[in-house]
Amino acid sequence: MTASGRSLPWLRDKLRQGHPLPKDKWVEKVHGNGEIHSFHWRDQRFERRTLLALTDLTARRSEKNSAMRIALCLPSHRCGSTACYYCKHLYWTKVRAKAAAASAGLRRCEMSFLTIIFGAAYLGIPQAEQMIDDALPVLARALRWKCGIKLIGRVELDYLLRGHTLKRDKRRTFATLGAPTEGDVPLLVPHLHALVFHSRIERRLLRLKLSRHFPGYKRVNLKCLHADKTIEENLDRLVRYPLKFLPPDHGQGTATSAELRFGLRANEELGGLHGKLHVEFGV
Numbered sequence: 001m002t003a004s005g006r007s008l009p010w011l012r013d014k015l016r017q018g019h020p021l022p023k024d025k026w027v028e029k030v031h032g033n034g035e036i037h038s039f040h041w042r043d044q045r046f047e048r049r050t051l052l053a054l055t056d057l058t059a060r061r062s063e064k065n066s067a068m069r070i071a072l073c074l075p076s077h078r079c080g081s082t083a084c085y086y087c088k089h090l091y092w093t094k095v096r097a098k099a100a101a102a103s104a105g106l107r108r109c110e111m112s113f114l115t116i117i118f119g120a121a122y123l124g125i126p127q128a129e130q131m132i133d134d135a136l137p138v139l140a141r142a143l144r145w146k147c148g149i150k151l152i153g154r155v156e157l158d159y160l161l162r163g164h165t166l167k168r169d170k171r172r173t174f175a176t177l178g179a180p181t182e183g184d185v186p187l188l189v190p191h192l193h194a195l196v197f198h199s200r201i202e203r204r205l206l207r208l209k210l211s212r213h214f215p216g217y218k219r220v221n222l223k224c225l226h227a228d229k230t231i232e233e234n235l236d237r238l239v240r241y242p243l244k245f246l247p248p249d250h251g252q253g254t255a256t257s258a259e260l261r262f263g264l265r266a267n268e269e270l271g272g273l274h275g276k277l278h279v280e281f282g283v
């Protein structure tokens with residue numbers, strides 16, 4: 001129980017009844033109608049689902065403590081969790097400001113959105129972490145090739161449950177990485193999503209360079225900003241994109257509480273919002 005008398009049964013009761021948490025009331029007070037951005041309700045819904053899993057009777061004590069920290073996240077004591085819709089927004093605000101600074105004076109063709117699949121881990125969190133630790137220095141070497149390249153992004157961890165089905169291209173990519181492709185084991189797929197600012201080099205050449213550093217079928221995707229959106233709209237969306245933290249069943253409701261908890265644990269063990277999953281270069 002906290003100093004304010006709030007306890008796990010209090011939280012379970014709030015979640016089951018769909019009642020607002022203290023943070024919702026604070027957000028509503030500060031942000032008017034309570035909606036911070038267009039994905040606000042999706043993020044809040046996924047946060048509540050994660051909280052329900054963390055307060056499950058089978059959860060570890062540390063997970064129940066995390067649930068209370070996330071539920072009681074307020075300006076005086078931010079939780080910093082990847083599951084917290086407000087801490088994600090605060091992280092977005094900081095990264096968005098860096099993206100604005102990095103993009104100043106650049107033309108649309110000098111900015112790109114990069115995705116790199118680092119690997120597909122079938123041996124759990126340590127293997128996924130090793131893939132990230134191996135990939136980041138390779139990325140830095142590729143970017144050091146020409147001066148002035150800047151990158152701001154985030155490693156997202158897709159958690160594919162046992163029984164998943166891979167589309168043809170993904171199956172081929174995973175096969176070239178030596179990962180299982182039959183869906184018979186759960187996979188953690190660390191992959192980078194990043195904005196790249198490259199005023200001194202064409203996108204085509206940068207793509208070639210990155211693909212050489214990360215060989216494999218369709219492992220690297222470097223594409224232009226969305227043509228139907230302004231640069232500002234692109235930066236807003238693309239900085240938010242790797243912050244989705246979708247449940248492993250993508251909202252279908254089929255993942256178990258244990259699977260939801262594992263999805264969060266994988267992120268938190270790698271440092272949560274501010275640890276090694278945050279990636280920047282040259283900014």
Ligand SMILES: [Zn+2]
Pocket residue numbers: 070073074078079080081084085086087088
């Ligand atoms: Zn928080």
